[in-house]
Amino acid sequence: MKIQNSIKAFEEAQKYIPGGVDSPVRAFKSVGGTPVFIEKGEGAYLYDIDSNRYIDYVQSWGPLIFGHADEKTLEAVTETAKKGLSFGAPTLLETELAKEITDLFDTVDKVRFVNSGTEAVMSAIRLARGYTGRDDIVKFEGCYHGHSDSLLVQAGSGAATFGNPSSPGVPADFTKHTLLARYNDIESVKKCFESSSEIACVILEPIAGNMGLVPADEEFLKELRSLCDENGTLLIFDEVMSGFRASLKGAQGLTDVKPDLVTLGKVIGGGMPVGAFGGREEIMNSLSPEGPVYQAGTLSGNPVAMAAGLSTIKRLKENPDIYEVLENRAKKLVGGMKEAAEKCGIALQIDVRGSMFGFFFNENPVKNFDDALKSDTELFAKFHAAMIERGVYFACSQFEAGFICTETTDELIDETIEKAKEVFGIIK
């Protein structure tokens, strides 16, 4: 496969952009080789600037549940854009999208839109602190909640990929209120509560997608809820990734446990930059201008982004069966890969939640960040490179989730499994 244009483009990009990318994972550093530069996407496919075609299991890291350049989303975007790109003033679209979201989530009476998942979580944490009048927060090792200061502690995603789960530039004073617990380990959370009576909130990805795919156990979530209730602490579900992906109601469609606040992103923007956080009215009313907790943004609730999100969410609500179809395809994909890997003596741990999937090159089940870190990242890198060579684009890190879109047909999945079989035979 020729990627000469991408190689040149990457060299050029590195002269002007740190690392040549605007988000670290994209640089392919942990898997080696050159990141391919994208010319366009169509449905399940990506095309690079050397005219290579790939079956795409990244789908922009989650947002594109209807695939690339989806016609209906494009129509909503272009029609809205013709009326103006941004007003910095209220539009009907924001209320319409807010209604769709509050209608779906029992725990969300009100929602506020922002521009990214990072912003959504940063704002939700401030709200939790303002509402409870407390400073401490609990987060879990390997969960990633964007790159704001107090959350960049033992974080997953790019931070895990590069072996720097915490970052220089974040003053220790800013993270002294961040207590760390172990995912799926309630005893570690109890220790946090023993060490502080000032915990404003516990935040977690109820289906972690940033240390690879690692869902929280139901019992763990239940105990977490009880601990929060006993201590007057808010429970925040970060569903930026799992929202509208794991099910129509995200992780909340798969568990009985209810959070106090939820953060959303990715799918709710249909590919445009959108984030949101929402919860019970009494908590959300603490936000300015109703309450004292300040949060703002010139491009928040941007009409074009709202239109893309609205078109996407409405269609998902009208076609809830999509999730079963996507889940079956995801199961077929990782099930087929596991079988093929095992035939070659390679251990693969797999999991699926709706249209999200994960696979670890690991001998043992993965329940937390420590388990995930024991995966064979070198083997993953070889697998990744060989699959790219064969026109299959998986996330370029062992510590990310994969995504199926409605255009990822059974035939494409069969094709992927066949290619994976060949690759396992070579890299074993």
Ligand code: HOZ
């Ligand atoms: N942190 C993102 C995925 N979990 C990566 C985003 C990107 O590089 O676009």
